[in-house]
Amino acid sequence: MSTQADATSVRHEIVVEAPVERAFRVFTERLDEIKPRDHNLLASDIEATVVEPRAGGRIYDRGADGSECEWATVLAFEPPERFLFSWNISTRWQFEPDADRRSEVELRFAPEGPDRTRVVLEHRHLDRHGDGWEGMRDGVAADQGWSLYLSRFADLI
Amino acid sequence: MLTYQGDGFTALGDPTRRAIFQRLAGRPSPVGELAEAFPVSRPAVSQHLKVLKEAGLVTDRRDGNRRIYQVDPGGLQAMRAELDRFWTQALATFKEIVEQDAQEDG
Numbered sequence: 001m002s003t004q005a006d007a008t009s010v011r012h013e014i015v016v017e018a019p020v021e022r023a024f025r026v027f028t029e030r031l032d033e034i035k036p037r038d039h040n041l042l043a044s045d046i047e048a049t050v051v052e053p054r055a056g057g058r059i060y061d062r063g064a065d066g067s068e069c070e071w072a073t074v075l076a077f078e079p080p081e082r083f084l085f086s087w088n089i090s091t092r093w094q095f096e097p098d099a100d101r102r103s104e105v106e107l108r109f110a111p112e113g114p115d116r117t118r119v120v121l122e123h124r125h126l127d128r129h130g131d132g133w134e135g136m137r138d139g140v141a142a143d144q145g146w147s148l149y150l151s152r153f154a155d156l157i
Numbered sequence: 158m159l160t161y162q163g164d165g166f167t168a169l170g171d172p173t174r175r176a177i178f179q180r181l182a183g184r185p186s187p188v189g190e191l192a193e194a195f196p197v198s199r200p201a202v203s204q205h206l207k208v209l210k211e212a213g214l215v216t217d218r219r220d221g222n223r224r225i226y227q228v229d230p231g232g233l234q235a236m237r238a239e240l241d242r243f244w245t246q247a248l249a250t251f252k253e254i255v256e257q258d259a260q261e262d263g
Contacts, residue, residue, distance in 0.1 A: 017256050027255075
């Protein structure tokens with residue numbers, strides 16, 4: 001796995017021993033198992049992560065108490081090559097309702113043989129989440145903006 | 158294994174460094190004040206700050222003859238560090254699942 005990125009994006013590349021169709025299918029159908037469970041915006045434990053497999057579809061966690069959080073929205077669903085979704089989570093680790101302030105994640109699946117696929121993931125336009133932190137910079141209490149995010153961050157490490 | 162210089166994730170892997178970072182998130186401080194707040198020596202605090210600075214998590218500015226440290230107000234580096242960790246984990250799990258399937262399906 002390799003990492004490379006500019007200041008406003010995160011990029012990862014991985015080669016898996018599986019045909020491209022299967023790689024795409026597993027990623028989009030089992031995101032539920034793939035996504036680290038410790039990332040949870042719900043008040044209760046996550047029961048399932050659901051991907052609606054079409055452009056405009058929702059990607060959401062459903063909690064054990066029935067609550068839902070649409071943490072991503074499908075922008076492009078093009079099996080087996082491309083999967084693009086918006087990232088609806090702000091720097092404060094809260095749901096971001098404003099579509100202009102969401103970053104996006106693109107996955108590209110490229111066959112490198114009948115049973116081998118290169119997967120390139122790019123999480124980009126992180127600066128779009130920026131309005132919030134620019135406001136924080138001018139604001140009085142830096143800890144208001146940061147505390148939630150940081151405590152969340154610290155919990156994860 | 159993911160390794161590269163100035164990695165925010167690695168920088169925050171140390172508990173003392175994380176505590177210093179969290180304190181700075183609440184309030185910009187000079188080295189001396191941090192050294193008083195934590196049970197570590199002033200040179201040790203300086204060393205932690207150096208690592209945090211190299212990782213892009215904190216910045217410093219001169220205030221008279223003191224240097225004040227604060228969390229990078231952009232926050233971009235912290236966010237990137239967390240997302241880096243998130244996707245590293247996710248892709249490792251993905252590889253495991255997809256290759257397990259390939260074996261099962263023959």
